Amino acid sequence: MTPTTPPSPETPRPKVSVCVVTYNQEKYIAQCLQSLVDQETDFPFEVIVSDDCSTDGTSDIVMDFAHRYQNIIKPIIHQKNIGAYKNFIFVHQQAVGEYIAHVDGDDYALPDKLKKQSKFLDDHGECNIVWHRMFVKNEAADIVCEDLIQYELLPKSGFDRGDILRFITIGMNSSKMYRSSVRDFVLPNFPVVDYFANVEHIRDGKAFFVDSEPLGVYRAGIGIASSGLGTRKILADCFMYFGSRYPEHRRCVGSAVFLLMVAAIKNRRWDVVSIYLKPTVHLASFGSIIDVYKFWGISKMLRMPNAIRRTEGSK
Template identity: 45%
Template structure:
């Protein structure tokens, strides 16, 4: 094994004392044929999260490298600052309330090594819903073989769980927009001229449902800002932006979110009624992706 770090796993955490130990243990236990580091962005938690992170640092000094903020910087800045510390050729992301399954890092690295045009790679995630451990849906051959280019990510939005993402280090240098980011925004920008893909038919991580901010008004506002941004810098993706806006508008209608009018504005801005038909036609594919 070379002493040079090949993978940096970036863990972001705040007030997750119930979960962070399981998250970190699942990462230090990964068996690989390359060295890796775990950078933990700890955002001034008010519970025992920081204490637990420091315990792991003491036990695994060569692997666990805490980034201990002196004041609470918020989820957006914690993400950016943690990823900025990564030294590896490849960078993986992990939320502190999720955890890895055996073989995760090796499978993703092998895939990126073997597919030089692939810029980011995802995998299936099992999930915990309350107290219940649930197996994710089997991945279909069409998704396993699919190459998600920028236009696809704009259109389909949630192509993979954030804690299943690994990407090439050079993509970190791509300038991101100056507003609160969600993983959707980052994926669209960072995929660059390459593509994203799934590395395996196996589930290689576990996601906890109902813990984060998915579906909140803050997320809806961030997605609206993202779509406005995409209109300006990716005009060639107008149809895909319109399709995405239809998806968000209809979801907001279903869940009675006041942000629905923001997405209706995007629909009128992009002015492509064909996007509604594309959304309807792709619902089966979207449902498959949502189960992974």
Template identity: 45%
Template structure:
């Protein structure tokens, strides 16, 4: 599958209810370039592998499938399938989400025109339990002190470190030239990958319209204790690696600490300990000044 402009990486595990719609949305993309779809199933025990193989048989020139016999874990599965991509640009989608048919073209065109941009996201709609679609909220021009919309912003490494959930994971496309990064001795989250892969460039939004749908309340939520504890490890890792951004990291930790206190989560104490270890006096002021942006970056996945 050489000479592909875009590789789409799909991670899936026990998603027989959703994976068919996800993969069909990839097969139905309207593009003027060659692309590949790489599907990595993490030893599912349901019908997910059968459905994935059906798509490989229907679209043999587009789909490449990896069916693992032993469970690798979400982080390792992500790293594995992204490591197989040959496209100039690499997109990611979780197996329970799906795209609109203009997604790949819109993001590839954006990267073509903006050489400083290493990562590009887009707004997504949320499909709630029961099937109702909710419009994404990342649109309000009063979110920023100087006006404008989310798609007008450029997120450098400092901004991604501070705001964390800059873009939905299933909306991400990035340049293959920034794919490689050193991982830590714990499971890598999409936040970790974004911080490293933005490199010396920026992350942007391709446009102001949703290009896909994510299913709320399905899969590994950012609200789970496991994910929040991994965030604590990630904050400490980056505080050591990027001491010049400790103020941004401390602000991110403070954001989660306050949220956990408000919602009476048991992980509030964990974030407080990280807050003390990374403390910078300016974090309170930073948090106050950035609240309008934080309210716009509301993703439950």
């Protein structure tokens, strides 16, 4: 692989590191990277691109961008496939910026993303994670719509660890920026998804949305979790892990798994029911069930738009 290197004394430390994971995304990676190098900021930033041994033309496109934008693009081309989850952890470990943003290689940023999110972290010392709203795009169906987030209805005090445990997905992965000071956490003995990282990155701080404006585009239906049961099995492992690690938030974890169990039963997905049965039995309580109804208004905002859900599954 081609590693990144820390800044030299002559090169200022980037304020923001943008971590991009990609694999066989030659149709999308150029738009993703162009949207990042075109960001206008008054601070230096880097874009670390970790290509997981793509077998199409993705690596060539990444290297072309690295040649044209040598001061911004830091390519890492893996010679062996390490898998999506390990690649996610790996690329974030290479970041040297004060703040770290994540963008999947099939998504892309809109103008002012980096400037607005970094300023929000500058101005809000209690905030460890800041998300932004997204447009959601389905290529196959030629549909683009805004996410369902109603900014004015979000809690003004932000989200804490219990909220992230309860709602599972609050901000989309490609909308996330967080402080490098909270990056490191103990890895479990199962693969890590963005849910796990968010729970650990929040620490004792808060998470917010930067404002009401969408600052990125999420391509639905083509990511690693679009099909199969792998991500659901990892989520089940996460629930059991966090129920033990954070007993004070056991009720929140129980709410999350109970909601997923109800959805699986409603959709007659008995294979999914079998996955969530153990954490439901161990973690769901009467209080968890009450919370599902209590926070239903927020939960509805965090779903995929109906126009997207009627087509392909999301990432």
